[in-house]
Amino acid sequence: MDPNGPALKPPPGVVPKLDNPPNRNDIAIGVITACASVATGCYWGALYAEIGLIYTPGYFVHQWDVRLKDMIAVQYYVFLFGVFYSVVLPLLKVTILLEWCRMFAPRGHRSEGYFWWGCAAVIFVQVTSGIGIVVSLNLQCIPHSAIWDITIQATSKCFDLYKLQVASASIQLISDVAILLLPQQVIWSLKMSWRKRAGVSVIFGLGLLACISAAVRLQTTVVHGKAKDAVWTLPPLAFWALAEMTCGFFIVSLPCIPKILKETGAGSKIKRALGFSSAGDTSKRQWESDGTGPRSNHSRLAGSTVSNTYYRLDPLKSSESTEYLRKGSQDVGITRTTKISVMHEGNADDRYIYP
Structure with missing residues (x-):
């Protein structure tokens, strides 16, 4: 194999553009910047990997426009992103559920309803699956460097990651749906007006954004795993995984939103703007x-x-x-x-x- 040749045989009639392949890095920069602005500093490991893909090989680049030797850097960034994603997302969901248990399941009454047990089950799944996935990602090839170094993959032992990736995406989607539904029954049983219950329900229902991101991420994982031109199908998978983590940081801050709206007066302004006053x-x-x-x-x-x-x-x-x-009594x-x-x-x- 020629290391300076194309990493994939191009279709008939297509001439590889190895020196300056066409790309859509403008989309990548926009998406990464938007997500980083929402939760800056919290998942820089994953962001570092996605930013690295801008320079090698670029986003929405066909694999036949990439030199074979450049695939080492591509696979290294993909490996880094997968590890950081598998660490950050479970920790986010455990944080969310622990906070909600503190809010909705006070001590002494935690075992009385399904809410606390549901949260405990999701936490158990997130912790165990997160550890298992991170370990599997790091043991997918022996020796370890063969995970990204294609020059030694022929003499190494590796297993296919497709089933692991689909399993990971499925676990996260199911967990997101559970996190969306778990607090709803508790919220609607609170002793407050139905308008307040509806408002709280809507705020906690914003976890639907995470469910959408997880669902699309599962779909893109299946497409990416079956594609021959894996470099081309990689960007949508990376974008939706990044969006899923961003939604997790947003959900963590949900309990603070009502207080912020009240103290800043934004809640009253929103009500007047919507005609609720x-x-x-x-x-x-x-x-x-x-x-x-x-x-x-x-x-x-x-x-x-x-x-x-x-x-x-x-x-x-x-x-x-x-x-x-x-009145007339003299009793003292x-x-x-x-x-x-x-x-x-x-x-x-x-x-x-x-x-």
Whole structure:
């Protein structure tokens, strides 16, 4: 074999362009930059491998336009990306599920529902499969350098990675679907208005993006594994695997989104933009700001007493009760206690009980 010749025999009538093969590196740079901006610094190992493929051999380059000796670098970058992907993604999903167990399965009640057991099962699968896949990737050839060095592959022992790649993609897709569905029953059983439950459900339902990425990644894995022109079919597989990891980082941050929207005021702006604000909300805000609502009274409570703040709530001045049956008694002691509760539906900060 001529090391300076094409890595694959071109189709009839096609002349290899080995020195400057046509490519679509502009697409690769755009996708990699967009994903890196979402979760920069978290998976630079995988990004390093994908960036390396820009220079050797380039994205969407036919294999017959690549020198055979350049396939060493290509296979090395593919090997690196596979290892980093198989480490980063399981760790992301374990992080997601542990956080959700802390939120939705408090201690002492974790074994009462399917949610905690479902999370535990997915965590077990992710940890065991992640370790197994990483070990298999590193033992696919003996000696180890034969994984990417094509000059010694003829004398080495290697096994086909196709089944392992399909199994990995299938495990990740099933896990993504499980992570999408697991919190939904818990969310819809929360004691809050249906609008709030729907909002929380939609936020956690954004894991659908990860399911889409995993599904397409599985499809591209099958296509890539069966293709003769593997260099040409590699970019879609790399892009969707990168998108799947990016979605994982996004899902990790989901619990922080409602707090960010509330503190920045973006949530109210989004509601008004979508037309969700109503006259009732406006009147409620006016009621709380004009000095008559519980929020207003609560804010004034530090500088006043309960009696002068809630002077209207004095049942002893407006009616007689059984306590006056003993009005003339000379007994010493507590003859009556009165407990007045003032509540309105809302947050825990808006509930006051005055004895």
